[in-house]
Amino acid sequence: MKKLYLFILTLALNAICYAQSTVVTDGSGDATTNYVTKWEDGASYKIKNSLLYDDGSYIGLGTTSPLSKFHMVGTDSNSKLILQRNYSLGWGTSLDLRTLSSTTDYIYSERAIGAVAFSGEYNGDANVGVGAQMRAYTTENWSASGYGSRLEFLTVANASTTGVVRMTIGNDGKVGIANTAPGSELDVKGTLRLTGSTSGYVGFAPAAAAGSTTYTLPSADGTTGQVLQTNGSGVLSWLTPSTPSTGWQITGNSGTTDGTHFIGTTDDVALNFRVNNEKAGRIYGSTTFLGYQAGNSNTSTGSMNTGIGNQALYSNTTGDSNTGVGYYSLKDNTTGYSNTGVGEASLTANSTGYYNTAMGFRSLDDNTTGFNNSSFGFGALNTNISGNYNTAVGASSLLTNETGSYNTTLGYYADVSGQYSNATAIGNGATATASNEIMIGNTSVTEIGGEVGWTTYSDGRFKFNVTENVKGLEFINKLRPVTYQLNTKELDDFVSQNMPDENKASRREGMDFTPSTAIIHSGFIAQEVESAAKECGFESSIVQTPDNDADPYALTYAEIVVPLVKAVQEQQKIINDLSTTVNELQEQLNALNGNGEKTMQNNIGAQGNSINIHDLELAENAFLYQNVPNPFSEGTTIKYFIPENANAQIIFYNEFGSQIKIFNIEENGMGQLNISASNLAAGMYSYSLIISEKVIDTKKMIKQ
Template identity: 35%
Template sequence: MNNKFIYLSCLFMGLLPLRMMAQNVGIGTTTPATSAALDVSSTTKGILIPRMTTAQRTAIAAPVNGLMVYDTGTNSFWYYKGSLWTEVGGTAGGWSLTGNTGIDTAINFIGTTDNKPLRFRAGGYRSGGIDPNNGIVSLGIEALLHNTSGSENIAVGSNVLFSNTTGGNNTAIGGYAAYSNTSGSRNTASGRDALYSNTTGSNNSVYGAGASYYNTTGNSNVALGVRSLYNNTTRNNLVAIGDSALYNNGTGATGALEASGNTAVGSKALFSNTTGYRNTAGGSRALYSNTTGAGNTAHGFNALTANVSGAGNTGTGNYALTANLSGSNNTAGGAGALYSNTTGEDNTATGAAAMLANTTGGGNTAAGRLALYNNNTGYNNVAIGIGTLYSNTSGNSLVGIGDSALYYNGTGAGSGAAYNTAVGSKALYANTQGSGNTAHGYRSLNDNTIGDNNTATGYNALSNSTEGFNNTATGSFALNANSTGSFNVAVGSNALFNNTTGSNNTAAGRTALNFNTTGYSNVGIGTRALYNNTTASNLVAVGDSALYRNGSGATGTQEATGNAAVGSKALLGNTTGYNNTAGGSKALYTNTSGFRNTAYGYSALYLNSSGNYNTAVGTNALLGNATGDNNTAIGDAAGTVGNISNATAIGADASVDASNKVRIGSTGVTSIGGQVSWTTYSDARFKRNIKDNVPGLAFINKLRPVTYTVDIDGIDDYYAGAKELRGNMATGIKAKQSNPMAASNVQSGFLAQDVEKTARELGYDFSGVDIPTNDKALYGLRYADFVVPLVKAIQEQQELIEALKKRIALLENK
């Protein structure tokens, strides 16, 4: 049997009587403590209680409160309390110096439970505390040491807010921060010696060693950075961010406004400022030298760094307005903008190195890198864009908008180079001495050097012009190739594109007068008007593609000159024809070499190619004529059948089918008249081959007078069959449709073929029959010519009557 078991058994049996006989038990002592149920006493041994693993401990069934075991897993004693095991010496029993676990944040804390402050000491010195009565929080040797009634203060650091007595709502962090503060409130100081001298100043926010060091009563200041606002004492509403920013502010200030309202952001920004007020500086050494200047704004390294007394300046960007001394009301935005300006005023420069060389020039505006870069004394100039007005030094009242616009303006300075305006990249780029020019658009007037009073609006407008003057070009590539041509007006993309030396031309419309080079005094209005003309002059084309091909292949001096076309595609195909006038869409559309033609109306003389001296007035008038000459047609669709000459058709749809013929009215006309009869020339002085050979009764007696109606539709269809001669675009309105009574109107007359036959049988060359001269023409009768044989017949009849009268008289006398 195990010896330990026997020993414990005996011990247990021996104790039973003791438990039964006494209220307490002592082991190793004969006088157990009266308050202990078991008193174990030894100087060489201890009590060994049950040892087990964590798993074995937590597996104990229904443990009672106070049950204790030794946990070999945690190497610590545990006892059961309530509903959980608690480690002896753990968080439940106190805070460990080496760390704690199992903390219940709802009940565990360090501090007081009554209304007493929590205090900390180090080396016997008061080193911090938390006061629930006044909201005071301090941490640091003698921080807030003298505070009496000040509340809601936070002090962190040695001697922080040391002198504070009644000041409240202050926050100070850093050795000796706000050291001298007594009653100042709502201050924030972070950094050693920050707000060190402050006594009653309030609402200050200070961050950085020595920041606002000498401030005593100044209010509402912001200082962020080592020694920022260092010397300020009483001035208010200042902002200094950056080491030594506004370092000397307030030194020697006496006036109420002096040294107030300044804002400095950047290392040593507004460093030297003493009495200057309402200045804003952002950037290292910005407004560094400013002492008395007011109302300046500087953002960027060395911006306005040399400014001493200049006022109302704004410099944004490294070295912006760096050299400015006393110049006022300047605005510079961009690295090196207005860098050299000293006394110049009212300048605005935006962009790196804009107006970099300006010293005394005033009233200039430059926006863009290198804009007005070399300007020195020039005034009232405007330059917007990279390198705009780059070379200008002393030119005045110039406007350049766009990179490199007016780049060389003023080079080789004479008396010119003034009053120019350029808007667009490289507009007026090469201008040196030209004046009074206006350019709008990329490379507009790009090559102009000495040309004056030109206006170019559009991409590459007047781009190559060098010395031309008084030109106006509006539209991309308008007058693009012009070199010395002057007094030209081009409106529209590529208008007068190739013009070089031609002058006094007017082109309005895309590619109008596109290929004109030396032609002058031309007018082309409309898309592609006078498109191919090169050298011909004194032409007028109004309408898209009017006189489009004019001048193509022309060699003679008169060819392709003196033409005027008004209407879409009027005289479109004309190449060498001259002195033609076309008014109306597609009038003289196909004309190539025809000359001295006049066409007014839609498609008038449409198919004419080489016909000359023709006149057509009305829609589709003389539409089908191609080579015929000296024809006249007046009226809608009035014209000729085939290429005939010296023919005249007057009236809507009037048609003449032979040369040397005149037709008035269409087949729908039922009456033609006037106050007097038609007069025919009949001067004996000019008649030749006179013969008395007119037949009378022989001719008259064979004529067959009839009544009839005219097949109007048949005639119209007959002429329609000749449409290839009249033109494929002729529409024609049937006379029956225009006058429905014409087809039913009963007329009296003869049949032309019968009259022709009778005259031939008699061998009579009768002028009263209008015999067709081609297979498309119609027969006609000249009824007035019938008077002559009728007179002859009456004369012959009268002779018979006289002879009969004589015979009757003889018979009566017998």
């Protein structure tokens, strides 16, 4: 501004000198202090005040209170500064805002070198605020080889006093909008809007955390219907989309080639399906989900899972190796693993349980933490919560179990009447009433049978504490054999009393108690048998006493054979003692009669044989049976009975009475000889039983 002032002053002085070489003064002039004077027009040459005011520090144009080197003030529309140059040398008018360093011979980088500010007053002339600005900065240390710079444009927002850089033109010519370090020819931070000529606009907005990708447009326009595609590196090209003849249509497709056309991906990316923008399917790696919200919460660590059906495996997070097929199958499972649920709501509530298998509608529905359970059938193990190692086969099988473990049921509504362990029920409505119990059939069953008898382990290698304290005749004589009928319906009410009422009616479907109630049984009353055993001091497992209020008395009838055998043994001893007494009395009778050889005639079979009473005494009931078959052609069998401590033989004779063979019998009791006919000629033979050199009996046999 100082230069402008000097320039104006010089022009004035030159004009004066040119007009008149002698300065003439006139006391009537009105020039005042600090004003730069001027000559009054005309011949008077009076000195008057000009528009310039100089207070010694600042020059004012239109003001006597300049605030800067040159301060111009105007009050009308002509208050403006015009710089004009006649255009003759190819240069227009210019305004040079120059900055000089007072300490060095160059300007440092990032120094302000000029600014145009738009300011105005508030609260009187003494308060001036700066609004919009245009500022220039160096971008390097200036030298003869370079004076890089940038230009910034600032505005002040409403209700603010701080200018903000809105646009920057860098030293490389790149323009930044809301970006002070533009990286391209035009770098806009935020939304770019292109407004229509009449209305509306088209806007482009990057993501908040953009991927720093530059897209390179094709060199020419595409054809009608083409769309832009990227090569993955930001290079765009025109693509002709699939036509209806080759693309998949929502109304169906034709002309496809098996093995060539497919729906899916060609890279290592999961195939996902959605319905109403909700997950409805995912196929990737070892995990497959298909159905509305199936596998909705599954994480990357939940692997080898298969969920098919509405919300199948919905809550699964890290559980693995699970299979859920059906509506709500394994819906609440979170971390449980190796579970299989097939059927609507199978294993629905399972959360952390593992190694469970459920097949059937609502099978293992309520299970949450139980593990190693297997259920097959509608509602099988439906209410199980934390029971483990249970197996249920059949509709509503093991329905009421909640916490019991190691139970097995087979059949429709086969169940246990409480929370037991190691209980087994087999058959329609069969009910186990205690732990460690096996129950076959329901109370309406009239017969249980099989081809062979029931076998019980009886290996002496595993028995201990073996004693002979079995009661025989004393116990047996206290028993009361009876015939009776059983009210099987009341018995069924009794064993099922702890089951939920809503299950009892379904459980009894197909049960007819009339036939089972009509049976006339023979047996004992369990309570009476228990009383008889207590009176004898006989401890055994014959009587099964109740374990709980739903467990009836029962008898193990097969075990009654043991005291029966003991009773027979005791009775036989009595018989033997009586026989000895009879023999002694017979000897005394013989002695009284004086006849030691009195005989009795005894007809045996079709052949009449005389048996001497004395011989019977020696034989002590020894007996020789007729050979079978007789006659015979290939072989025959001879049975016999030898008493204890007897020396016995069987001697064979031909039809002429000649002895042909002797068999010594080494063992007592019942025995038999198997005779081969290979060395015998056809004809009649005889054989005799000899005991202590006495002939007991003789039989005849015929070889054909």
